[in-house]
Amino acid sequence: MDEKRNQILETMRTQLSERGIEGDKVQFDATLAQDLGLDSLDTVEMTLGLEESFGIEIPDSDLENVATVGDAVDLIQRKLAVGA
Amino acid sequence: MTDALTGGSAVDRTRNEVVVTGIGLITPIGTGTLGFWSALMKGKSGAGPISAFDASGFSTQIASEVNDFDPSDYMPAREVGRTDRFAQMAIGAASLAWEEASGSKLSVSPERIGVVIGSGIGGLSTIEKEHKAFLNGGPRRVSPFMVPRLMPNAAAAAVAMKLGLHGPNYAPASACATGAHAVGEATRFIREGITDVMLAGGSEAALTPLSVSAFARMGALSTRNDEPARASRPFDAGRDGFVFGEGAGVLVLENRRVAEGRGARILAQVAGYGASADAYHVTQPDPEGKGAALAMRMALADADARPEDVDYVNAHGTSTPYNDRIETLAIKNALGQESKRIPISSTKSQLGHLLGAAGAVEAAVCALSIEHGIIPGTINLEEDDPDCDLDYVGDGPRDGAIQVALSNSFGFGGQNACLVLRAV
Numbered sequence: 001m002d003e004k005r006n007q008i009l010e011t012m013r014t015q016l017s018e019r020g021i022e023g024d025k026v027q028f029d030a031t032l033a034q035d036l037g038l039d040s041l042d043t044v045e046m047t048l049g050l051e052e053s054f055g056i057e058i059p060d061s062d063l064e065n066v067a068t069v070g071d072a073v074d075l076i077q078r079k080l081a082v083g084a
Numbered sequence: 085m086t087d088a089l090t091g092g093s094a095v096d097r098t099r100n101e102v103v104v105t106g107i108g109l110i111t112p113i114g115t116g117t118l119g120f121w122s123a124l125m126k127g128k129s130g131a132g133p134i135s136a137f138d139a140s141g142f143s144t145q146i147a148s149e150v151n152d153f154d155p156s157d158y159m160p161a162r163e164v165g166r167t168d169r170f171a172q173m174a175i176g177a178a179s180l181a182w183e184e185a186s187g188s189k190l191s192v193s194p195e196r197i198g199v200v201i202g203s204g205i206g207g208l209s210t211i212e213k214e215h216k217a218f219l220n221g222g223p224r225r226v227s228p229f230m231v232p233r234l235m236p237n238a239a240a241a242a243v244a245m246k247l248g249l250h251g252p253n254y255a256p257a258s259a260c261a262t263g264a265h266a267v268g269e270a271t272r273f274i275r276e277g278i279t280d281v282m283l284a285g286g287s288e289a290a291l292t293p294l295s296v297s298a299f300a301r302m303g304a305l306s307t308r309n310d311e312p313a314r315a316s317r318p319f320d321a322g323r324d325g326f327v328f329g330e331g332a333g334v335l336v337l338e339n340r341r342v343a344e345g346r347g348a349r350i351l352a353q354v355a356g357y358g359a360s361a362d363a364y365h366v367t368q369p370d371p372e373g374k375g376a377a378l379a380m381r382m383a384l385a386d387a388d389a390r391p392e393d394v395d396y397v398n399a400h401g402t403s404t405p406y407n408d409r410i411e412t413l414a415i416k417n418a419l420g421q422e423s424k425r426i427p428i429s430s431t432k433s434q435l436g437h438l439l440g441a442a443g444a445v446e447a448a449v450c451a452l453s454i455e456h457g458i459i460p461g462t463i464n465l466e467e468d469d470p471d472c473d474l475d476y477v478g479d480g481p482r483d484g485a486i487q488v489a490l491s492n493s494f495g496f497g498g499q500n501a502c503l504v505l506r507a508v
Contacts, residue, residue: 020161037162044228057224 004080008054008073015049028070036069050076095388102271103508104351105343106185106336107448108177108285112148112329113434116180121452125481127463129313129434131327136291144305146312147291148329148436159246166229167242168207173332173441174239174287175246181283182247185336185348190281192342197281198251199240200270201334202262204440204495205290207234212292239287243334251279257440259495260400262286263333264443264503268357270337280342285334285444296328302367304404316437317464318401318430319408319472326402329436333445340508352451355488355506356389358382362498369406369494373414376400379500380418380490387488387504391422395486396459398446399476400494401430402437409471411492416474427484429477433463443493443501450489450505457485 005028013026021036032038038046043066047058050072056079066072109116112130113123130148139145155164155172158179164172178201182188190197210233217225232238237255244253252273256265263286270284299305306325308315316327343350360382362375369376384390397419400411408430416423431449432438438445453459458481465478491503 019165020163041228041232048225048227 005073008076011053026069030069031067099275101340102274102337102354103340103343104335104451105338105348106181108181108334110153110173110176111331111435112150124460131312131315131436137293143307144300145309146315148327150331168210168233169289170203170287171239171242173289174201175242177332177334178243178283181334181336192280194248195250196279197249198273198279199243199253199283200266201240202256202266202286202440203236204259204262204288206236208290208295209292210234212294258499259497260439261443261493261495261499261501262440264493264501267447267503268501271354271357274339280339282337283334284337286441287332288439288441289330291330314464316403316433318403318433318462319476320465321467321469323403325404327436329438331438331441333441333448350508352454353506353508356383356387356504358502360500364498367496369410373410375498375500376414376494377417379502383502383504389488391419393488394426394490396489397426397428398450398491399428399430400492401432412472423474427459427475427477429460429462431460446491447503450491454486454507459484
């Protein structure tokens with residue numbers, strides 16, 4: 001389980017680093033808005049990338065409860081479990 | 085003539101004078117003022133085979149591209165991802181201009197510093213990319229950054245954000261006259277005392293498969309694919325269209341009193357601005373060049389200058405059969421007998437046509453020509469065209485003190501903007 005979580009975290013790190021956000025800032029407890037400085041547009045763009053990488057669909061309504069990197073990782077994990 | 089153009093009143097000599105204190109250029113022949121000027125003096129051409137995409141199968145396979153531009157030289161990676169190439173180039177040019185003007189040392193309130201930077205087309209490559217994503221994946225695949233990347237005013241907004249400037253901020257759009265309108269409009273803000281400093285210019289990076297197809301279908305582009313460096317040949321009998329270019333030019337304009345007060349290096353004065361409409365046809369110029377001539381006369385009247393005072397005309401000179409013939413007529417119409425004496429050159433012969441950036445880059449050329457006392461040449465002028473019978477400086481750059489230079493820009497839509505720059 002933890003391995004999967006780390007794998008998702010790594011994917012997020014890679015994608016966010018392409019958008020100029022330092023990898024070591026991307027930790028499970030980091031908040032998207034304050035710690036990473038993502039605005040609402042960044043969050044939608046990040047979701048697009050994650051949907052593509054993991055072959056899942058994340059409705060905008062699911063994003064409402066995503067405040068930290070860990071929340072996003074959990075959400076992706078749930079979507080992957082449903083798809084499996 | 086002057087009276088009719090100024091509504092019967094003479095030029096207000098008490099108004100604020102506007103001077104150029106910094107220039108930033110990102111062009112196909114060079115980046116930065118020094119590199120650009122040296123390439124211009126050498127007669128270098130920026131044209132080559134299109135590298136932005138595979139153009140085999142296109143009637144036009146050549147363009148004037150900027151091959152050495154790295155946006156991360158001017159902005160953090162995070163901003164690079166949020167902006168289209170045209171805005172990135174504007175930020176680059178604005179940064180260079182600001183540095184040259186020592187803008188960071190200005191003691192002017194940021195509320196009195198504005199930005200007028202336009203684009204003829206805006207973020208077309210963004211539109212094409214996102215449209216593809218939409219067709220392939222539906223509405224949810226479209227990036228939320230599509231709109232902020234593509235909007236033509238994104239460049240002016242990004243420059244204000246980077247430099248923290250709160251003055252008037254917008255983007256004029258008048259196709260190939262955009263850059264000249266931007267400089268002219270920005271000048272008015274300072275003259276009227278609304279601001280003390282402006283960053284003004286244009287940016288264009290619209291070299292995409294779709295736009296090359298579209299301009300080619302209009303018959304506007306040169307198809308001299310085998311000889312790209314010889315394809316842009318303004319006023320030459322063998323000209324067959326313009327060479328599609330990209331790049332950005334930004335000028336720092338400043339209230340003369342402010343500039344002198346801080347001991348800034350002053351390159352030239354923006355002394356006159358004229359703007360008009362052909363009101364004739366969306367792409368063809370008025371057959372007598374009436375709108376173009378009107379803009380030239382307005383710019384001279386605004387500068388309180390006569391045709392006898394003009395030492396150099398930087399022509400719009402696109403290298404299309406139409407433009408160069410009609411512009412010649414318009415210059416004769418506006419400058420009369422003096423048109424035969426005045427050296428005229430088209431730096432598009434070297435740069436290609438930078439569309440919305442062209443007018444700003446060419447205003448910069450005039451300022452640099454005044455500073456150096458050298459008139460740039462028109463390359464590729466080999467065969468006389470009886471309809472183009474003025475002095476187009478086809479024999480390379482020419483020494484000559486310039487007091488007054490006139491820069492012409494005419495856009496699709498019949499929108500014309502002319503600027504007069506004067507030695508200080």
